Amino acid sequence: MIAPTGVLRASINLGNPVLASGSAADPGGITVDLAREVGRRLDVPVELLCFDAARDSFAALVDGRADLGFLAIEPARAAEVSFTEAYAVIEAVFCVPASSSITSVADVDRPGVRVGVKQGSAYDLFLTRTLSQATLVRGSEGTSVFEEEGLEAGAGIRAPVTAYVEGRDGVRVVDEAFMQIRQALAVPRDRPEADVAWLAELVEELKASGFVAEALARSGQSGAAVVAPPSH
Template identity: 30%
Template sequence: MTLPSETLDAAVKAELAPSGTLRAGLIEAPAPGLIFVSRSADGTPAGVTADLAHDLAQRTELPLAVTLFPNSGAAAAALQAEAIDVSFMPVDATRRQVLDFGPGYYDLESTYLASAASGITDVAQVDRPGVRVLAIDGTTTFRASARTLMHTQPVAVPSVAEAVSRMRAGLADAFALSRDTLRPVVQQVPGSRIVTGGFQQTQVAVAVPKGRSGALATVTTWLDEAKRTGVVRRIFDAHGFSGDPVAP
């Protein structure tokens, strides 16, 4: 890898991790995905982004501290406030105004999970008066859903767990989320289905606080190399995402 720790000078290291510890913000959900982590039996975060954060810390020879957030909006706010140093989240124009993004590692499509009772099978059928739609507060998916729905609007919920609870209770007809993340959610909402079609395509990328040019250069070099050398591919495969391509 072309990021040997001995060449990472003290000033750049201090910019990447001002506290001396790499503070990574990860997003928690009931089931892990290509963005979300879950807690393993001993309580530690497990998932693709947990492994990516560990690899970055190892390559930069920094101790790692992980903070878990209920949604990517909360993680983005913490990153903007510089309460954390790095995170992994979907990119949109709103976030680019306040955060700096390095390379993407996954091409994301946002779509809907529909309840059995709704009868909804494709993305266009969600956009009808009276359809009760949920989306995670502060996320790119929430903003894209609100922007593309003309005849109804999403209701903000704080977490995947809350959305699943409302769907199971029959309090919502559709739940907006990335397609990969909805795959395990289907199993938690009996009779539900992921609809055909989508309403947002974007990348999931590594993010740092705005204005830290050295930190941005470091995470960019790291992730580009992790993709080139197959590290990201192996992490995907280890977590059961062998059918999902790594972003070029």
């Protein structure tokens, strides 16, 4: 069963403002809407477990505290949770000092370039396996460690990185995205295959019906695009 206790315990990452907002006492956003819709379809109450980072949301799924999560699809996570297809995609970008010679994604992966990342985020995992020469510096936020330690680049989701840059002189965004973050629903690996298939079908239905697009619009988020159904 997806909710073996009779309550759907959904793990919500408040650290991603595109997908969730508000506080633990009053969360909102597309992931909250999706959790409540899954609970409605299962005819069970929903308990929202809110965290400040994807790594903590993921840990709640792995250690059994949560039944449903909302995470970026990454190989390092797929060994421990089962994913649906993506329901939305978010771009990740770099910010750099305005005077930097870095103008493209390719320019970042060079000796001596230190990149700030949010520890355990999807882009931390992605850059860990794709960068060969640059060095990652992990912190609470990619932009925070970039600023605090005077790094050559900071990584993050496009919307908050753009907002960070707009409020500061001497910093700019490298417009080219270095990653397309594919956001999906996830459940612990021990859930039956039939239940995972049911959840995957529901996600495709909610994408096709406009539920996902409407939820994003209600939350005022333009930083995510609905993923088209997979071709058959």
